[in-house]
Amino acid sequence: MEPPNLKPIFYPSSLVVIGVSEKPTNLARNILANLRAFGYRGDLYAVGRQRGRVYDVDIVPSLDELPDGIDLGVILTPAELVPDLVEGCGRKGIRHLVIESGGFAEFSAAGRRLEEQVVETARRWGIRFVGPNCISVINLEIGLCLPFPTVSPATLRLGPASVIAQSGGVSITYLDRLPAAGVGVNKVISIGNKADLDEVDYLRYLLADEGTGMVLLYLESVDDGRQLMELARAADKPVIIHKANRGQASQRIAFSHTAALADDDRIVSAAFRQAGILRAEDFRDAAAVAQGMALPPVQGDELVIISRSGGHAVIAADAAERYGFRLPPIPDDLARAVRASFRADVIDLANPIDLGTVFDFDLYARIVESCLQALQPDAVLLINAYSLAEAEGAHRLGRRVQEIVRATGRPVAFCAYAQGEAARAIQREIELPVFADIEDALRGLAASRDYARWRAARGASLPHPVGEPSAAVAHLLEEAGPLPLDRALALCQACGIHTAPWQVAADADGAVQAAERLGYPVVLKTLAAGHKSDLGGVVLGLSDAATLRREATAMLERLPGSGLLVQRMAAGGVEVILGGKRDPSFGPVVMFGLGGVYVELFDDVAFRVAPLSRADAEAMIAEVRASRLLAGARGQPPVDRAALVDALLALSRLLAENPRLAEIDINPLIVSSAGVVAVDARAAVR
Numbered sequence: 001m002e003p004p005n006l007k008p009i010f011y012p013s014s015l016v017v018i019g020v021s022e023k024p025t026n027l028a029r030n031i032l033a034n035l036r037a038f039g040y041r042g043d044l045y046a047v048g049r050q051r052g053r054v055y056d057v058d059i060v061p062s063l064d065e066l067p068d069g070i071d072l073g074v075i076l077t078p079a080e081l082v083p084d085l086v087e088g089c090g091r092k093g094i095r096h097l098v099i100e101s102g103g104f105a106e107f108s109a110a111g112r113r114l115e116e117q118v119v120e121t122a123r124r125w126g127i128r129f130v131g132p133n134c135i136s137v138i139n140l141e142i143g144l145c146l147p148f149p150t151v152s153p154a155t156l157r158l159g160p161a162s163v164i165a166q167s168g169g170v171s172i173t174y175l176d177r178l179p180a181a182g183v184g185v186n187k188v189i190s191i192g193n194k195a196d197l198d199e200v201d202y203l204r205y206l207l208a209d210e211g212t213g214m215v216l217l218y219l220e221s222v223d224d225g226r227q228l229m230e231l232a233r234a235a236d237k238p239v240i241i242h243k244a245n246r247g248q249a250s251q252r253i254a255f256s257h258t259a260a261l262a263d264d265d266r267i268v269s270a271a272f273r274q275a276g277i278l279r280a281e282d283f284r285d286a287a288a289v290a291q292g293m294a295l296p297p298v299q300g301d302e303l304v305i306i307s308r309s310g311g312h313a314v315i316a317a318d319a320a321e322r323y324g325f326r327l328p329p330i331p332d333d334l335a336r337a338v339r340a341s342f343r344a345d346v347i348d349l350a351n352p353i354d355l356g357t358v359f360d361f362d363l364y365a366r367i368v369e370s371c372l373q374a375l376q377p378d379a380v381l382l383i384n385a386y387s388l389a390e391a392e393g394a395h396r397l398g399r400r401v402q403e404i405v406r407a408t409g410r411p412v413a414f415c416a417y418a419q420g421e422a423a424r425a426i427q428r429e430i431e432l433p434v435f436a437d438i439e440d441a442l443r444g445l446a447a448s449r450d451y452a453r454w455r456a457a458r459g460a461s462l463p464h465p466v467g468e469p470s471a472a473v474a475h476l477l478e479e480a481g482p483l484p485l486d487r488a489l490a491l492c493q494a495c496g497i498h499t500a501p502w503q504v505a506a507d508a509d510g511a512v513q514a515a516e517r518l519g520y521p522v523v524l525k526t527l528a529a530g531h532k533s534d535l536g537g538v539v540l541g542l543s544d545a546a547t548l549r550r551e552a553t554a555m556l557e558r559l560p561g562s563g564l565l566v567q568r569m570a571a572g573g574v575e576v577i578l579g580g581k582r583d584p585s586f587g588p589v590v591m592f593g594l595g596g597v598y599v600e601l602f603d604d605v606a607f608r609v610a611p612l613s614r615a616d617a618e619a620m621i622a623e624v625r626a627s628r629l630l631a632g633a634r635g636q637p638p639v640d641r642a643a644l645v646d647a648l649l650a651l652s653r654l655l656a657e658n659p660r661l662a663e664i665d666i667n668p669l670i671v672s673s674a675g676v677v678a679v680d681a682r683a684a685v686r
Contacts, residue, residue: 003201003204003205004128004197004201005128006096006128006197006201006202006205007205008071008072008095008096009072009096009098009128009130009137010137010139010144010187010205010209011139011142011144012042012071012072012096012144013042013043013071014042014043014044014045014067014070014071014072015042015043015044015045015070015071015072015073015074016044016045016046016047016063016066016070016072016073016074016094017031017032017044017045017046017047017057017074017076018046018047018048018063018073018074018075018076018077018085019047019048019075019076019077019101020032020046020047020048020052020054020057020059021048021049021050021052021054021059022050022052022053022054022059027076027148028046028048028074028076028077028148029054029055030147030148030149030150031074031076031136031146031147031148032044032046032054032055032057033055033150034145034146034147034150034151035055035143035144035145035146036055036056037145037151037152037153038140038143038144038145038151038153039143040142040143040144040145041142041143042071042142043070044057045057045058045060045066045070046058046059046060047059047060047061047062047063047066048060048061049061063085063088063089063091063092064088064092066092068092068093069092069093069094070092070093070094071094071096072094072096072097072098073089073094073096073097073098074097074098074100074136074146075097075098075099075100075101076100076101076148077101078101078103079101079102079103079104079107079111079114079132080103080114082099082101082114082118082132083114083117083118083121086099086118086121086122086125086127086129087121087125089125089127090121090122090124090125090126090127091125094127095125095126095127095128096127096128096129097122097127097128097129097130098129098130098131098134098136098137098146099118099129099130099131099132099133099134099192100131100132100133100134100135100136100146100148100192101131101132101133102132102133103133104118104132104133104193104195105193105195106133106193115132115193115195118132118195119195119196122196128196128197129195129196129197130189130190130191130192130196130197131190131191131192131193131195132192132193132195133192133193134168134190134191134192134193135147135148135149135168135169135171135172135190136148136168136189136190137187137188137189137190138151138175138185138187138188138189139186139187140156140158140184140185140186140187141158141186141187141211147168147172147190149172151172151175155176155179155180156175156179156185157179157184157185157431158184158185158186159178159179159183159184159185159186159213159294159431160183160184160186160211160212160213160214160294161178161183161184161185161186161212161213161214161215161216161290161294162185162186162187162188162189162206162209162211162212162214162215162216163175163178163185163187163188163189163215163216163217163218164189164191164199164202164203164206164215164216164217164218165188165189165190165191165217165218166190166191166192166194166199166218166219166220166221167190167218167220168190168192170218170242171188171189171190171218173283174188174216174218174283174286175188177283177286177287178216178287178290180424180427181287181288181290181291181427181433181434181436182291182294182427182430182431182432182433182434183287183290183291183294183433184431186209186211186212186213187206187209187211187212189202194223198223198224199217199219199222199223199228200223200224200227200228200231203215203217203228203231203232203239204231207231207235207237207239212237213237213294214237214238214239214240214290214293214294215237215238215239215240216240216241216242216280216286216290217239217240217241217242218241218242218244218286219241219242219243219244220243220244220245221245222243222268222585222586223585224585225268225271225583225585225586225587225609226585226586226587226609228275228277229271229274229275229277229586229609230275232275232276232277233274233275233276233458238278238293238451239275239276239277239278240277240278240279240280240286240289240290240293241272241277241278241279241280242279242280242281242282242283242285242286243265243268243272243279246264246265246268264583264585266607267583267586267589267607267609268586270589270606270607270608270609271586271608271609273619274608274609274616276451276454276455276458278293278447278450278451284440285443287440288435288439288440288441288443288444288447289443289444289447290444291413291433291435291440291441291444292413292443292444292445292446292447292448293444293447293448293451294433295405295411295412295413295432295433295444295445295448296405296409296410296411297411297448297449297451297452298378298379298411298445298446298448298449298452299378299449299452300378300449301324301325301326301378301449302325302326302327302328302375302377302378302379303320303325303326303327303377303378303379303380303381303445304327304328304330304351304352304353304371304375304377304379304380304381305317305320305327305351305352305353305380305381305383306352306353306355306364306367306368306371306380306381306382306383307352307353307354307355307382307383308355308356308358308364308383308384308385308386309354309356309383309385309417310354310356312383312385312417312438313352313353313354313383314352315438316352316381316383316438316442317352319438319439319442320381320442322442323442323443323445323446324446325379325442325445325446327351327352328351328375328377329350329351330349330350330351330353330371330375331374331375333374334349334370334371334374334375335349337370337374338367338370353367353371355367360393361384361386361390361393361394361396361397362393362396362397362400364382364384364397365397365400365401365404368380368382368401368404368412369404372404372408372410372412378411378449379410379411379412379413379445379448379449380410380411380412380413381412381413381415381438381441381442381445382401382412382413382414382415383415383417383438383441384397384414384415384416384417385416385417385418386416386417386418387418387419388418388419388422391418391422391425394416394418394422394426395425395426395429398414398416398426398429398430398432398434399429399430401414401432402430402431402432405432411445411448412432413433413435413441413442413444413445414432414433414434414435415434415435415436415437415438415440415441416434416435416436423436424436457615460613460614460615462613463610463611463612463613463616463652464611464612464613464614464649464652464653465611466611466653466656466657467653467657468657469657469658470494472494473491473494473495473654473657473658474658476490476491476494477491477658477660477661477685478685479685480660480685480686481684481685482682482683482684483682483683483684483685484527484563485525485526485527485532485565485680485681485682486502486504486527486565487683488664488681488682488683489502489678489680489681491654491664491681491683492666492678492681495650495651495653495654496646496650497578497647497650497651497666497669497676497678498675498676498677498678499677499678499679499681500567500568500569500570500677500678500679501518501567501568502518502565502566502567502568503517503518503565503566504527504563504564504565504566505552505563505564505565505566506563506564507552507556507564508548508549508552508553508556509549510564511524511548511549511552511564511566512545512548512549512552514566515542515545515548515566516545518566518567518568519568520542520543520544521541521542521543521568521569522542522543522548522566522567522568522569523538523539523540523541523542523566523567523568523569523679524538524539524542524548524551524552524555524564524565524566525537525538525539525564525565525566525567525680526538526555526559526562526563526564526565527562527563527564527565528559528562528563532680535558535559536555536558536559537555537558537559537562538680539551539555540569541569548566552564567679570670570677570679571670571672571674571677572670572672573639573670573671573672573673573674573677574629574630574639574670574671574672575594575595575667575668575669575670575671576592576593576594576595576644576668576669576670576671577591577592577593577594577595577605577665577666577667577668577669578590578591578592578647578648578651578665578666578667578669579591579592579651579663579664579665579666579667580610580651580652580654580655580661580663580664581662581663581664582655582659582662582663582686583609586609587609587610588609588610588611588652588655588656588659589607589608589609589610589655590607590608590609590610590612590620590648590651590652590655591605591606591607592605592606592617592620592621592624592648593605593606593624593626594624594626595667595668595669604624604625604626605624606619606620606621606623606624607620608620608652610652610653610655610656611652611653611656612648612649612652614645614649617645617648617649617652618645620648621641621644621645621648630644630671637673638673639671639672639673640671640672640673640674640675640676643671643675643676644669644671644676646676647666647669647676651664651666660685660686661683661684661685661686662684662685662686663682663683663684664681664682664683664684665681665682665683666678666680666681667680667681667682668680
């Protein structure tokens with residue numbers, strides 16, 4: 001399907017506001033006020049119940065009095081009027097709308113029916129629309145400002161960040177926060193109910209938009225996670241997502257461990273990491289990440305900290321370690337040069353550099369330059385705590401740091417501490433982001449580093465191609481519902497995961513005969529659905545016929561009619577779990593973690609969206625704390641990690657190629673120096 005053309009929404013040369021009156025309380029007139037305040041130069045029209053004039057724009061009582069083919073219509077009327085207004089816009093050749101009115105699906109069942117009418121009418125006329133129930137669209141490049149609350153241009157700044165928000169209030173908050181953080185805004189869109197256009201449509205447009213350098217999204221739901229991932233993964237611009245509404249765990253009783261552990265938010269975080277999306281926890285975090293992305297990219301872990309305050313230096317060093325930065329020592333020749341050239345009585349020329357007794361702010365900038373030249377660090381953090389009497393020098397330092405960043409193309413995070421709003425005054429003077437806190441500065445630098453690192457490895461993170469399902473697998477998935485153990489193990493074999501040999505038996509005699517063919521010691525298991533350990537359906541280490549016969553008889557008495565599976569005991573190793581499920585937004589998802597009966601107790605698991613790349617599989621293994629056991633412990637040899645990666649990739653292909661497979665657990669998969677072997681599995685077909 002051809003992507004929608006959103007240019008008339010962001011760059012209309014003509015627009016009409018519908019719902020305007022001369023009453024001072026009328027909200028639609030605020031839209032005209034905003035357009036005038038921001039200097040919109042396109043043709044402007046207004047429609048209302050009565051004729052009048054607002055902000056030099058004539059109000060006409062009917063759409064029929066408008067010229068044909070206006071680029072954009074903005075509707076702010078009671079919800080019940082909107083379907084007919086959309087019909088009228090269609091007749092007048094208006095093919096793009098912003099519906100700011102509320103009272104639709106977010107409000108009531110009757111509102112949902114109204115929203116369905118709007119969608120049906122819009123589709124009939126080929127109209128694409130924003131909303132309903134939204135604050136609207138801003139494009140500072142052309143003075144387009146369509147929110148119904150009054151917006152002041154005084155505090156705004158044109159820049160690289162475009163915002164997509166599922167909340168009108170949040171969009172206005174970011175419109176305030178980003179310029180205050182030194183990150184100018186380009187475009188803002190409040191998407192409301194997403195009845196037509198959604199976040200994927202807006203993201204696709206903004207990633208191709210020349211004025212946009214980064215995209216920040218606030219989302220409460222993700223409708224098409226896979227499309228979101230694909231767009232972000234292919235983009236050359238950072239994508240930052242502030243995802244709220246995090247408590248979305250499934251309320252049903254999960255068949256598998258994987259479904260029990262995989263709440264919505266855990267999968268969202270994993271998918272974002274996989275696609276290079278920078279996840280923000282809150283407003284402050286999102287602003288700090290955007291500040292980091294507005295600096296030149298941080299290419300590695302080496303950081304120089306320069307601080308006027310020794311206490312701030314210690315705090316910064318602790319935070320730098322937490323974010324994975326290294327502080328290279330200051331070479332003796334650089335220290336001597338600082339003292340000789342600047343005659344600076346620096347307290348400590350280690351890293352962090354403590355400038356506590358230096359009161360000349362011009363020297364601070366020269367020390368930054370010297371460190372950049374001599375050490376070539378990946379980033380510099382400059383912390384300046386100053387008094388109001390020193391404001392002039394602090395402003396001069398801010399301007400000089402901006403010049404250094406522009407001249408060198410190297411990231412310098414400038415963090416200013418002062419009384420009241422004094423530090424924000426520097427931000428109003430320069431375009432370089434000024435960080436209000438050490439934690440924010442290091443968060444921003446770390447985000448820049450992590451994004452640069454992800455981009456450098458992006459080629460290796462492309463998922464393996466998905467093929468056609470094999471006939472053997474398709475045969476095993478013919479019937480819906482939980483698979484018996486033997487079919488679940490056969491599914492593992494069919495997708496290329498080695499399993500411990502087994503045979504099915506109907507009774508105790510058959511179990512003994514199976515064990516003689518397989519070779520002792522063996523494991524006896526029930527074929528009944530459910531967690532076998534909870535059912536009393538598994539007995540380990542049976543090494544003779546008499547014991548096996550007794551246990552088989554007892555198991556059939558506990559679980560009559562279930563059938564038996566006899567399996568050769570696998571050699572020792574580390575027990576892990578491989579799992580998979582289908583997420584409603586992201587589709588097939590793979591899980592890896594510590595296996596056995598403790599998987600849900602310890603909850604030490606990692607997720608990725610299938611299909612995986614080899615890099616994804618390796619990252620999943622490294623993410624799990626218990627993966628240290630795979631390196632060998634207490635004299636045990638390291639496991640065959642490559643075989644484990646291959647097993648994850650095989651499971652990924654199985655899920656991606658077979659949409660009927662709803663859930664699967666391979667638990668435990670025993671990993672040793674000799675490879676991997678699946679000894680138990682559970683699967684369900686939809």
